[in-house]
Amino acid sequence: MKEIKLSEAFLNRMKDLLGEEEYEAYIRSFEEDRLYGLRVNTLKITPETFKEMTSLSLKPVPWIKNGFYYEGDERPAKDPCYYAGLYYLQEPSAMTPASLLPVQPGDKVLDLCAAPGGKSTELGAKLSGKGMLVSNDISNSRAKALLKNLELWGIENSCVTSEEPRKLKETFGAFFDKILIDAPCSGEGMFRKDVDMVKSYEEHGPEYYAQIQKEIVNQAADMLVPGGLLLYSTCTFSICEDEDIIRFLLEEHPDMELIPLPLFEGASEGIGLSGCLRLFPHRIKGEGHFMALLKKRQADIVSDRKESRKEKEAALPEELTEFLSMTTKPLDRSRIRIKNEMVYYLPEGFPEQARSLRFLRTGLLLGEMKKGRFEPAQAFAMALKAEEFRQVVSWEKSDERVIRYLKGETISLKEEEGKIKGWCLVCFDGFPLGFAKGTGSTLKNKYYPGWRWQ
Numbered sequence: 001m002k003e004i005k006l007s008e009a010f011l012n013r014m015k016d017l018l019g020e021e022e023y024e025a026y027i028r029s030f031e032e033d034r035l036y037g038l039r040v041n042t043l044k045i046t047p048e049t050f051k052e053m054t055s056l057s058l059k060p061v062p063w064i065k066n067g068f069y070y071e072g073d074e075r076p077a078k079d080p081c082y083y084a085g086l087y088y089l090q091e092p093s094a095m096t097p098a099s100l101l102p103v104q105p106g107d108k109v110l111d112l113c114a115a116p117g118g119k120s121t122e123l124g125a126k127l128s129g130k131g132m133l134v135s136n137d138i139s140n141s142r143a144k145a146l147l148k149n150l151e152l153w154g155i156e157n158s159c160v161t162s163e164e165p166r167k168l169k170e171t172f173g174a175f176f177d178k179i180l181i182d183a184p185c186s187g188e189g190m191f192r193k194d195v196d197m198v199k200s201y202e203e204h205g206p207e208y209y210a211q212i213q214k215e216i217v218n219q220a221a222d223m224l225v226p227g228g229l230l231l232y233s234t235c236t237f238s239i240c241e242d243e244d245i246i247r248f249l250l251e252e253h254p255d256m257e258l259i260p261l262p263l264f265e266g267a268s269e270g271i272g273l274s275g276c277l278r279l280f281p282h283r284i285k286g287e288g289h290f291m292a293l294l295k296k297r298q299a300d301i302v303s304d305r306k307e308s309r310k311e312k313e314a315a316l317p318e319e320l321t322e323f324l325s326m327t328t329k330p331l332d333r334s335r336i337r338i339k340n341e342m343v344y345y346l347p348e349g350f351p352e353q354a355r356s357l358r359f360l361r362t363g364l365l366l367g368e369m370k371k372g373r374f375e376p377a378q379a380f381a382m383a384l385k386a387e388e389f390r391q392v393v394s395w396e397k398s399d400e401r402v403i404r405y406l407k408g409e410t411i412s413l414k415e416e417e418g419k420i421k422g423w424c425l426v427c428f429d430g431f432p433l434g435f436a437k438g439t440g441s442t443l444k445n446k447y448y449p450g451w452r453w454q
């Protein structure tokens with residue numbers, strides 16, 4: 001075993017859970033190195049095309065269509081592709097929950113414990129810009145990291161909140177078609193990946209988290225519409241945080257039923273509760289996880305689901321209209337809002353009652369009105385495709401100006417590239433990185449300073 005000191009109590013519980021023989025296999029899994037994974041952003045590129053263009057040595061994660069393993073000595077975060085939001089670095093088992101929640105474009109989706117965004121980015125990609133994703137995390141600082149990841153990923157229809165689930169329930173009521181709860185947990189499944197988890201486990205073990213999880217699932221169930229689906233996941237093995245929470249939920253909410261999850265090679269059934277899914281590091285190439293899918297039964301009376309009312313189009317400032325004329329991205333003008341000079345594009349059907357919540361972001365930040373000018377935001381660039389902007393500069397990935405642009409430097413155009421006046425979208429190989437403002441043969445760098453290449 002590596003330098004990991006696991007408590008006697010934990011090891012005894014694992015022995016009880018797995019039986020003598022399998023326990024030995026579990027312990028041996030600590031002798032193997034942790035695994036590294038990335039998940040391709042299908043909003044921007046197909047997994048096949050990405051595999052062709054990257055120099056990373058990728059191997060497919062068998063149960064995730066857009067998931068790959070990469071080698072531990074590779075540095076995918078130091079790559080323009082990362083800055084273009086083409087992938088998210090994620091441990092392979094952690095890719096499973098979002099892949100098993102059948103989100104459809106147009107759904108209203110809640111990711112209740114979402115930071116830093118490992119599941120939300122995938123849920124947002126599945127929506128393909130239609131419907132709404134509310135990504136919440138009780139921790140404000142973690143919610144900031146979540147916002148960055150959603151913006152980098154190019155999701156245009158997400159809102160980020162930092163609230164207690166109870167407050168969300170009071171505000172939204174039964175509103176969401178799909179809910180994901182990637183619950184805070186004791187993290188027993190992550191000991192090999194992250195030694196620090198062992199330390200925090202000593203402070204707060206399974207019983208501590210089970211109480212929090214019960215409160216979270218209780219609130220979440222009330223936020224589902226009839227017929228809606230809820231996926232519960234943890235990265236821990238203890239039954240009291242896994243199957244027992246599902247039993248609790250079924251008891252407290254008799255209108256909920258368990259929908260069996262499909263088994264795939266290496267995955268195991270729930271312990272004493274079939275239909276749930278468990279992933280163990282000695283059976284698959286990934287860390288430990290638990291998942292269960294639940295459905296709220298349809299009400300006898302057909303619910304009078306209101307169609308979202310189309311808002312009246314407000315007149316937009318001229319400078320903004322002028323900028324928007326440079327993009328062919330279809331934007332419903334009635335969803336554009338200006339608050340304190342910031343210009344937002346709200347998701348379809350954004351509910352009025354939600355305005356009282358603590359939002360870090362409502363929809364896509366398009367930009368800012370500044371003394372009669374409009375300055376487009378970094379998030380807007382990330383949500384565009386190269387062909388959706390009229391003035392584009394696209395270099396090859398190997399062009400040294402790509403990294404210099406990401407570092408915030410002023411860039412000179414080559415003679416054969418001609419001259420550029422005004423806003424342009426800077427890309428490599430056709431993937432947007434951010435905006436710049438051309439003054440002839442020079443590009444003033446407008447890449448967001450907080451995201452610069454270090």
Ligand SMILES: C[S@@+](CC[C@H](N)C(=O)[O-])C[C@H]1O[C@@H](n2cnc3c(N)ncnc32)[C@H](O)[C@@H]1O
Nearest residue numbers: 113114115116117118119137138139182183184
């Ligand atoms: C397992 S992590 C989520 C990881 C995230 N889903 C991802 O894939 O990147 C659990 C998160 O729950 C948050 N959390 C803890 N208690 C919470 C609560 N009562 N309501 C909402 N979020 C909570 C934590 O701040 C933490 O970010």
